[in-house]
């Protein structure tokens with residue numbers, strides 16, 4: 001599914017766009033966690049097609065995505081980012097979005113629309 | 121052949137991951153494949169975080185040999201690991217609340233480092249912990 005469609009489903013807003021083409025890219029897998037070590041240990045899917053969904057609004061969620069070669073991050077519960085983190089995200093080429101939905105609802109919406117786990 | 125030192129400060133949460141990011145970029149420019157690069161980046165990041173959240177600080181040394189071996193050495197100034205066997209058990213952690221707040225402390229770091237590298241050597245005493253991990257990059 002295109003990122004554009006995913007963001008529509010989640011009524012998500014953009015916080016930082018580094019790559020304007022990312023909206024048209026197709027994504028298939030979601031890693032949803034607030035525990036960065038879990039993402040680092042469990043994500044096995046193609047990073048190009050994977051999104052990190054997290055409630056952890058901290059530079060470390062961006063760093064974790066960077067190490068995994070993931071460049072789309074969605075924050076849940078309407079969280080926003082600091083200016084420092086925005087600059088870091090730009091530097092990394094990260095695309096960051098925020099949805100007002102909870103982690104539970106976000107995952108439910110994505111799951112019922114056919115997105116798969118990143119733990120394969 | 122590359123040989124480079126990076127300093128790690130105790131509880132320097134603001135810069136956590138910066139060294140791993142630099143190392144990842146350096147190795148990428150040298151043409152290390154994305155599969156190996158990802159394993160190196162994940163391991164390096166977990167080990168860097170461990171030094172920041174569990175140790176008194178220390179240094180990371182990156183060595184890339186002409187034979188195509190990448191070695192990362194993380195040595196800190198203590199307090200050491202009480203029980204290595206427990207530390208290697210998935211889910212076991214002594215992390216403080218401050219580490220949990222930024223997404224770490226699930227006790228998955230060391231087991232994941234071990235799984236991702238080709239060579240793993242962990243030596244510890246109250247004077248310090250040294251973790252050496254190796255990867256075949258060619």
Ligand SMILES: Nc1ncnc2c1ncn2[C@@H]1O[C@H](COP(=O)(O)OP(=O)(O)O)[C@@H](O)[C@H]1O
Nearest residue numbers: 170174200207213214215225226227228229230
């Ligand atoms: N450099 C270090 N210095 C002291 N203790 C460490 C160090 N690295 C790891 N440890 C110990 O090993 C445990 C397990 O480490 P790890 O698997 O990375 O999990 P976590 O960092 O999430 O606690 C830590 O909780 C800590 O007690």
Ligand SMILES: [Mg+2]
Nearest residue numbers: 166170229230
């Ligand atoms: Mg750890």
